[in-house]
Amino acid sequence: MEVGRLIEAGLLAEDGLARSEGGRRSSLLRIPRTAGLIAAVDLGATSTDVALSTLGGELLVHRGEPGDIKDGPRSVLDRVKEVLSELLAEQGSEAQDVLAIGVGVPGPVEQASGVLRSPPIMPGWDGFPIREAFADEYEAPVFVDNDVNVMALGEHRDGVGKGEDDVLFVKIGTGIGGGIIADGHLQRGSQGCAGDIGHICADPDGPVCSCGNKGCLEAMAAAPAIAAKAEERAKEGLSPALGKVYDQRGTLTAKDVGEAASLGDYHALQIIRESGRLVGQVLAMLVSTLNPSIIVVGGGVANIGHSLLAEIRSTVYLRSLPLATRNLPVVPSKLDQTAGVTGASVLAAEGVLQMPERG
Numbered sequence: 504m505e506v507g508r509l510i511e512a513g514l515l516a517e518d519g520l521a522r523s524e525g526g527r528r529s530s531l532l533r534i535p536r537t538a539g540l541i542a543a544v545d546l547g548a549t550s551t552d553v554a555l556s557t558l559g560g561e562l563l564v565h566r567g568e569p570g571d572i573k574d575g576p577r578s579v580l581d582r583v584k585e586v587l588s589e590l591l592a593e594q595g596s597e598a599q600d601v602l603a604i605g606v607g608v609p610g611p612v613e614q615a616s617g618v619l620r621s622p623p624i625m626p627g628w629d630g631f632p633i634r635e636a637f638a639d640e641y642e643a644p645v646f647v648d649n650d651v652n653v654m655a656l657g658e659h660r661d662g663v664g665k666g667e668d669d670v671l672f673v674k675i676g677t678g679i680g681g682g683i684i685a686d687g688h689l690q691r692g693s694q695g696c697a698g699d700i701g702h703i704c705a706d707p708d709g710p711v712c713s714c715g716n717k718g719c720l721e722a723m724a725a726a727p728a729i730a731a732k733a734e735e736r737a738k739e740g741l742s743p744a745l746g747k748v749y750d751q752r753g754t755l756t757a758k759d760v761g762e763a764a765s766l767g768d769y770h771a772l773q774i775i776r777e778s779g780r781l782v783g784q785v786l787a788m789l790v791s792t793l794n795p796s797i798i799v800v801g802g803g804v805a806n807i808g809h810s811l812l813a814e815i816r817s818t819v820y821l822r823s824l825p826l827a828t829r830n831l832p833v834v835p836s837k838l839d840q841t842a843g844v845t846g847a848s849v850l851a852a853e854g855v856l857q858m859p860e861r862g
């Protein structure tokens with residue numbers, strides 16, 4: 504019997520008996536911690552998160568810190584390995600207890616090789632062998648995917664997408680990306696690019712994007728675009744709230760725009776609504792293509808004020824067929840800070856369980 508074999512191998516343990524529903528009571532099963540640990544790494548443009556979880560998906564410990572992806576793979580991954588060994592030591596564990604490592608990265612990952620291909624915001628990472636970078640300390644297999652796919656996996660496992668078969672996850676931060684869960688499974692497409700919605704064209708005459716094309720959604724609606732528009736308005740003297748911060752600091756961020764909007768600043772509000780409308784237009788196209796049952800919005804910009812989500816929601820509803828949206832919640836991410844590491848642990852656990860048996 505399969506279960507018996509897994510218990511013998513130490514990958515499953517009996518955990519008492521289930522409540523009787525008539526007839527013989529069945530055993531409850533759980534994955535014991537001794538089965539091994541999963542290391543979860545979530546690399547953002549400006550943050551590094553490392554966590555340990557059980558094979559069953561329980562998050563044991565999580566540490567997030569600022570980090571700059573532009574420092575390049577060696578420096579960033581060395582720091583990841585440092586934090587990972589500290590976390591393992593805290594848990595009284597060692598490198599050999601790690602069963603699998605999951606890594607989310609903010610760029611396009613070629614599925615077969617686990618390697619980044621021409622990532623627009625990650626200089627030095629193109630073609631870098633992330634899997635091999637762990638090989639000097641860990642025997643565990645390493646699974647790499649882009650950060651938004653990984654967050655979608657996290658939302659599906661533990662967040663607002665739990666129990667839903669068709670989830671559309673969108674991350675709005677320094678960049679914009681999408682993760683598609685269809686029929687219960689993450690869709691990567693043939694090369695791993697499915698859901699990379701940040702480079703869908705929102706305006707053929709728009710500003711030049713980091714990818715080299717013009718008017719990509721990301722170039723027009725993500726955090727740097729929001730900040731650039733705000734600086735323009737501040738320089739023109741149109742917005743007193745933004746002007747005040749700009750005069751003090753000489754620069755503005757998307758967060759400043761959110762704060763100005765919450766004070767009722769008209770121009771700040773307009774900038775946020777414009778971003779929401781552009782994102783909503785692209786999401787409406789995806790709703791017509793995929794017919795999801797829920798849209799989850801995450802990433803740093805998702806938190807700059809409810810007017811962003813409201814605008815995304817109303818644009819999606821306006822531009823989609825009533826049948827597609829009659830039961831389609833558009834909601835903020837519940838996991839937020841932990842979506843990435845939760846998803847990276849799902850990525851690694853699923854990856855190692857699907858590997859052909861070794862030996």
Ligand SMILES: [Zn+2]
Pocket residue numbers: 701702712713714715716719721722
């Ligand atoms: Zn682009």
